[in-house]
Amino acid sequence: MSDLSDLYQEVILDHNRRPRNFHTLAGADRRAHGHNPLCGDRVTVFLKMDGDRIGDIAFEGSGCAISKASASLMTEAVKGETTDDALAIFDRFHAMITAPTDVPVEDDESLGKLVSLAGVRSFPVRVKCASLAWHTLKAALASAADPVVTK
Amino acid sequence: MSLSASTAPYDVSAIRAEFPALDQRVHGRPLVYLDNAATTQKPRAVIDALQHYYTADNANIHHGVHALSERATAAHEAAREAVRAFIHAASVREIVFTRNATESINLVARAWGTANLRPGDEVLITAMEHHSNIVPWQLVCAQTGAVLKVAPIDDRGELVIEAFDALLGPRTKMVAIVHVSNALGTVNPVARLVARARQAGATVLIDGSQAVHHLPVDVQALGADFYAFTGHKLYGPTGIGVLYGREAALEAMPPFLGGGDMIRTVTFEGSTWNDLPYKFEAGTPHIAGAVGLHAAIDYVRGVGVEAIGAHEAVLLARAQDALAAIDGVRIIGTAREKAGVVSFVMDGVHPHDIGTIVDREGVAIRTGHHCAQPVMDRFGIPATARASFALYNTIEDVDALVAAVGRVRELMG
Numbered sequence: 001m002s003d004l005s006d007l008y009q010e011v012i013l014d015h016n017r018r019p020r021n022f023h024t025l026a027g028a029d030r031r032a033h034g035h036n037p038l039c040g041d042r043v044t045v046f047l048k049m050d051g052d053r054i055g056d057i058a059f060e061g062s063g064c065a066i067s068k069a070s071a072s073l074m075t076e077a078v079k080g081e082t083t084d085d086a087l088a089i090f091d092r093f094h095a096m097i098t099a100p101t102d103v104p105v106e107d108d109e110s111l112g113k114l115v116s117l118a119g120v121r122s123f124p125v126r127v128k129c130a131s132l133a134w135h136t137l138k139a140a141l142a143s144a145a146d147p148v149v150t151k
Numbered sequence: 152m153s154l155s156a157s158t159a160p161y162d163v164s165a166i167r168a169e170f171p172a173l174d175q176r177v178h179g180r181p182l183v184y185l186d187n188a189a190t191t192q193k194p195r196a197v198i199d200a201l202q203h204y205y206t207a208d209n210a211n212i213h214h215g216v217h218a219l220s221e222r223a224t225a226a227h228e229a230a231r232e233a234v235r236a237f238i239h240a241a242s243v244r245e246i247v248f249t250r251n252a253t254e255s256i257n258l259v260a261r262a263w264g265t266a267n268l269r270p271g272d273e274v275l276i277t278a279m280e281h282h283s284n285i286v287p288w289q290l291v292c293a294q295t296g297a298v299l300k301v302a303p304i305d306d307r308g309e310l311v312i313e314a315f316d317a318l319l320g321p322r323t324k325m326v327a328i329v330h331v332s333n334a335l336g337t338v339n340p341v342a343r344l345v346a347r348a349r350q351a352g353a354t355v356l357i358d359g360s361q362a363v364h365h366l367p368v369d370v371q372a373l374g375a376d377f378y379a380f381t382g383h384k385l386y387g388p389t390g391i392g393v394l395y396g397r398e399a400a401l402e403a404m405p406p407f408l409g410g411g412d413m414i415r416t417v418t419f420e421g422s423t424w425n426d427l428p429y430k431f432e433a434g435t436p437h438i439a440g441a442v443g444l445h446a447a448i449d450y451v452r453g454v455g456v457e458a459i460g461a462h463e464a465v466l467l468a469r470a471q472d473a474l475a476a477i478d479g480v481r482i483i484g485t486a487r488e489k490a491g492v493v494s495f496v497m498d499g500v501h502p503h504d505i506g507t508i509v510d511r512e513g514v515a516i517r518t519g520h521h522c523a524q525p526v527m528d529r530f531g532i533p534a535t536a537r538a539s540f541a542l543y544n545t546i547e548d549v550d551a552l553v554a555a556v557g558r559v560r561e562l563m564g
Contacts, residue, residue, distance in 0.1 A: 004511045008504075008562055017499075017564065039503045039519055040533030062533055064501035065563065123507060 006119035007126070008065065015069035020076055025058040030143050034061075034136030036128055041067045045136045052082050059133060066117070066126050071133030073114050083141050089114075090134045097121050097130050161462050166454065167543045169194040180513025183551045188333050188361060188492050188539030189517050190383045193447070197387060200446035204439045211435055213412060227438050230445035231428070237448045238378065239369040240395050244427040247394040247401070248436050252360040253283040255379035255394035256327070258431060259356055260287035262407040263377075263400070264325070267354070270296030272324040275353070277315070277339070278304045278529055279332040282522040284358045288327060297324070304529060308335035308484040315344065319351040326353045330362035334523040334537070335484030336467070336492030338366070345375045354400065360384055364541075365463060365490040367456045376400045382440060386541075387447035391440030394431070401427050408433040451542075459542040463491055466540045466549050473553040478560055483535050494521075494535040497556070500563045502536040508562060509536075509555035516552070 025046035034043045041063030048056040057075045061068075077093075078086040092111060097120040099105075105118040120130045167173055172192040175182050184192060204226065210219035212227050231243045240246060249255045268274070274288045278301050285299075292299050300323075302315040310328075319326070326348035331338050341357055348355045356377040359368060364385045370378050377400065382391040396404075406413055406424055410433035415423045424430045451459065470493050474480050479498035497505060506518035517537045520527045527533060538552055 004508060004562070007507070013564065039501075040527065041503075042533075062501075064503035066504070068501075126503075126507065129503065 003119070003122050007123055009116045009119065011073075011113055011116040012065060012069040015072040016065035019059075019068055019072040021058045021079075022060065022072065023058050024060055025056060028056075028058075030140045032136045032139035032143075034132045034139070036063075036067070036132050039064065039129070041129060041132055043067065043071055043133050043136050045071075045133060045140045047137075047140050052084075054078055054081055054083075054086060057137075059136075063132070064126075064129050066120065066129040067132050070117055070130045073117070074133050074137060077112060077114055078137065086141065087138065090138060093117070093134065094131060097127055161454075161458055163462070163543065163545050167545075169196070169450075170543050171195060171198070173543060177513045177515070178511050180511075181551075183512075183514040183548045183555075185538040185540065185544065185548060185552055186515045186517045187541035187544075188384070188521075188537065190389065191364070191386045191541050192543070193388070193443075194386055194450045196450050197443045197446045201388060201439050201443045204442045209439075212438055213429075223438055226442050226445075227436070230441035233445045233448045234393055237368075237452065238363065238393075238395055239371055241371060242398060245370075245395055245398050245401065247396065247428040247431040248441055249379075249392040249394050250390055250437070251383075251392035252358060252379045252381040253287075253392075255377075255381075255392050256284055256356065256358060257287045258394055258407045259377050259379075259396075260291045262404045262431070263354065264288075264291035264297075265295060266403075266405050268292070268295040268297040268324055271322060272297040273300050273318075273320070273322040274298070274325045274327065275300045275302060275315075275318055275323050275348075276327050277302045277310050277329065279308065279310070279335055279337060279339075279523070279526055280327075280329050281333050281358065281360070282524070283360075284327055284329060284356075285525070288325075298322075301525075304335075304337075304526075307486050308332065308337045308526075309486045310337070310339055310344075312340075312343075316347060319347060319353065321352070323348070323351055323353045325356065327356040327358070330357050330359045330368075331365060331490050331492075332484070332523075332526070333361045333492065334494055334521040334526045334535070335486065336489040336494070336539075337484060337486035338362075338488040338490050340488075341375070342373055345373055349374060361491065364451060364456070364459065366460050370395050382444040382447065385444070385447055386450060388437075388440045388443035391437050391444045393444075398427060401431070404431075406430055406433070410434045412436075454542055460490065462542060463540045463544070466544055466546065467491065467493060469546065470538060470540075470549045470552060473549065474556060477553070477556055480556065483530055483532065491541075492537060492539045494537045495556075496532055496535055497559065497563075500559060502534040504563060505536040505556065505559050508559045509552070512551070512555035512558060514552050514555045 028046035030047040043061035210223040212224040359380040378395040383389040413433040502518040
């Protein structure tokens with residue numbers, strides 16, 4: 001059962017139990033809602049921009065351990081980043097969780113704790129759980145008005 | 152000890168040997184298949200019937216004068232007779248083949264609904280319906296100006312009979328209710344509900360998708376105008392479903408789909424309709440599917456629906472007791488009459504995580520809203536984990552499920 005503990009690493013279990021930045025954000029100037037109709041996961045991402053930088057970020061919602069931990073880790077990873085840098089982290093993160101299982105996980109310093117979600121690649125149906133918050137962040141950065149639906 | 156040892160006539164290991172798909176390992180563990188409310192595995196008799204049909208008899212039906220067409224037609228119509236006998240309909244004219252229960256319900260909503268519903272008329276459903284018995288009525292209500300009414304369920308997941316009665320009135324033209332809830336397992340007291348609905352002058356449709364393989368169904372005794380079910384939850388192939396309709400009700404309805412086979416004459420000025428049930432079967436049907444369904448029904452009748460129901464009741468009771476004893480597990484759907492299904496949630500653990508973890512233990516269950524989002528809303532939860540039982544499941548399957556759910560608790564804390 002090594003692959004199960006690959007998926008549910010201690011970092012993920014910790015962020016599931018005690019999600020960081022898990023609240024609404026007073027003075028948020030951008031927000032977006034994400035919804036995965038398949039499993040009912042819902043997330044709202046709040047941003048307070050500081051020029052082009054993410055000055056503060058928070059999220060609310062309900063979902064599985066993977067989606068909640070991913071959202072929590074995301075808030076830590078992108079706080080203080082510029083829009084372009086945040087989107088670049090998403091690209092690298094998405095590449096990591098969708099890579100073939102026989103490709104070694106890159107020792108990517110810039111992903112930091114997000115590397116703990118690499119095990120998702122062995123569970124293809126869970127990729128949308130891990131990416132929901134990120135798609136929602138992208139929508140918030142673009143100030144999209146409609147809820148994000150992960151396909 | 153295997154269950155077969157304690158209930159002598161019910162030989163579950165002999166039954167399991169008839170289902171090739173059960174004999175495999177998943178993630179290195181023996182498969183424990185408990186997603187039967189989604190679809191059942193198929194006995195060899197069904198697989199063989201499909202293979203025989205395509206190997207020996209394949210032809211289009213009703214028109215051909217050649218030998219294969221005659222054989223295929225005979226096989227298709229023999230399947231109709233098997234369905235008739237299975238649900239105790241009065242005539243094969245009352246048995247319409249469809250793709251699935253969803254198409255059966257849509258057929259009634261469209262053909263009966265558009266001809267009979269007027270603005271202000273009411274369609275009464277319950278709060279435990281599958282989306283397939285909600286959305287077709289929403290569509291026809293939007294088209295006709297009729298109004299959809301919903302009878303509530305209580306905290307056990309039982310229909311609130313007084314509220315159902317109160318919603319039945321002179322404007323109620325259609326009552327569409329599920330026989331057995333796919334998300335909760337609740338068995339509705341359909342005979343009583345049908346009697347009350349007919350007393351009120353309403354036409355009645357029963358969605359029997361989760362019922363016909365768990366408990367005996369006699370459509371004449373039940374008295375409903377329509378009874379819909381699907382083949383693939385009854386150990387038959389996917390893509391074949393049934394609509395039973397009382398002959399007078401079907402006769403009074405306009406066709407659903409137009410095309411070949413459903414007509415008697417066609418000119419550019421107009422067409423006339425074929426006899427029942429062909430009026431509702433446009434185009435080449437799923438002939439092999441009907442043949443496979445016939446084999447499935449023969450198989451189920453051979454084991455005996457009552458015996459199956461009794462076997463599954465033992466599994467269900469043990470699963471409910473053992474799951475409820477796990478720290479933080481809550482059973483969703485505790486009706487006094489249940490069949491085949493145990494839905495549950497676990498404090499602090501999302502059903503999706505439960506599903507992934509037990510899958511790695513070889514246990515296949517369903518997680519999500521089970522195409523019954525209003526049921527999830529009623530209980531204030533986004534989703535449940537659901538184990539559902541079939542004639543081939545064992546006490547050992549239940550114990551494997553319980554152990555796997557225990558492992559979830561261990562892993563997730």
